[in-house]
Amino acid sequence: MKILVGIKRVIDFSVRVQVKKDGTGVVSDGVKMGINPFDEIALEEALRIRERGTQAEIVAMSIGPADCQQQLRTALAMGADRALLVQSTDTIQPLMAARIFHELVKRENADLVILGKQAIDDDSNQTGQMLAALWDRPQATFASKVEFKDKTLTVTREVDAGLEVIAVDLPAVLTTDLRLNTPRFVKMPDIMKARSKPLQVLKPEELGVITAPKLEATNYAPPPQRVGGKKVEDVPALIRALKQRGVL
Amino acid sequence: MNRILVIAEHDGKKLNPATAKAVSCASAVGGEIDVAVFAANASAMAAAAAKLKGVKRVLKIERAENVHQLAAVLTPQIVKLAAGYTHVLAPSTTFGKDVLPRAAAFLGVQQVSDVMKVIDATTFERPMYAGNAIVTVKVPPSPCIVATVRTASWQACSEDGNAEITAVSTDAVIPSHTRFVELKADVSDRPDLQSAPRVVSGGRGVGSKENFAVIYKFADKLGAAVGASRAAVDAGFVPNDLQVGQTGKIIAPELYVAVGISGAIQHLTGIKDARTIVAINKDPDAPIFQVADIGLVGDLFKILPELEKELDKI
The missing domain is CATH 3.40.50.620 (HUPs)
Incomplete structure (x- = not known):
């Protein structure tokens, strides 16, 4: 089978993101970049499906500027067989990402696509669902456990009410939640090996997809700050403070 | 229109x-x-x-x-x-x-x-x-x-x-490629975390699954729903549907009590619309105190029983 995995280059999860003073975006110059954490989990799951005994080719795919090659090289070092970069400097919104992925999925004749449930930059949580729609195939979102048998995936999903189990026929789109797995660390020899793995660069135009954003971001602002920091001495003082605020 | x-x-x-x-x-x-x-x-x-x-x-x-x-x-x-x-x-x-x-x-x-x-x-x-x-x-x-x-x-x-x-009826064609198997829901008489006006959450500082009983007991006294930080969920203290934060539930109760929670940004994202945040933590430098309206430094295992006694008096 063929598994496609989405790899998004984002501001590293450890960076405290700051809004630019002029409100045109967030500070990204000189800021550490990395793979979207949910996407690392997606790739790890693909690797584990193969390691559990299913013959699989694993293709990492990314959309964005040329620098995305760094994240794709990391994906290759983790164990992906080859990589595809759809190179664009546009802001790629989820519907456009889904359209690009859909073209790749058709070209590659994929059986399974694994994406992170959301990217930690725009937090949209849409691309997997949209790809499944365009492809007219099942979606199993927010997966915390995946069992694979014949042409069916049984997926445990993290939902507000608890854990929901659904069965979906392949081909399908899976999106990962945090507890699906813990991604492996990349070893030095694998980084060397990854340099010789194929990485193909495409343009959105070759795929017939127009990438211009549909939502226009007119302003970015920092969130309103909570003013906290008041401490009390003991339990009776805590009770008094709660009464003062009218919550008790 | x-x-x-x-x-x-x-x-x-x-x-x-x-x-x-x-x-x-x-x-x-x-x-x-x-x-x-x-x-x-x-x-x-x-x-x-x-x-x-x-x-x-x-x-x-x-x-x-x-x-x-x-x-x-x-x-x-x-x-x-x-x-x-x-x-x-x-x-x-x-x-x-x-x-x-x-x-x-x-x-x-x-x-x-x-x-x-x-x-x-x-x-x-x-x-x-x-x-x-x-x-x-x-x-x-x-x-x-x-x-x-x-x-x-x-x-x-x-x-x-x-x-x-x-x-209303639609003539939509419904695919058969996706099938429901089961829902594993925690059956509880406690208020629903997403909509409860009062929430008590425990974090890594609670220490174990067994110790979480003190959080449940205090929450019951307050008539509150129970939540948890991602650290507590990952450590297996409580099931995932109790997780409050960026990747869990984002809530806005009248009163939020964070117990033994250090206050990672991912957690704060889930609670910053709460009207009153109370933090109880033994580490006076825990980031949770920077956003808490009322903070109390100390051992949660001493403070919670004491709080329960005080609440009984009200």
């Missing part, structure tokens, strides 16, 4: 309170508001939705396949129903997040996720970067606007409305 369709969330028996928050957002957009209830038997939920203030019509879409709220099953019906509406909204819960982008893509629409504020009918504020940036987005009105509503940013609308209830 705007015509707004709100997709109701429910569990087959009761309307989920997040629906009333999505209706509040619809009222802020302004226009005629319809609520769609997809179910095998929609009567109880439709009756509850008809009471939501500002709703003009409740559409009951009853068919056997709608017994479970699967995205693959609901979206072809939502797409048929969406014709003629300027806006399609759903709460930004795991239900809305799963269903609505699929519908948006079928409609060829770029969805707006997690609407916090309505500036006008085509301009909205939403969070990015775990709430570290609030972006204002202008959305093309054609063919329609599809958006999820960040429930923590909206109050539930009142329930003194009296909408008409209409049965």
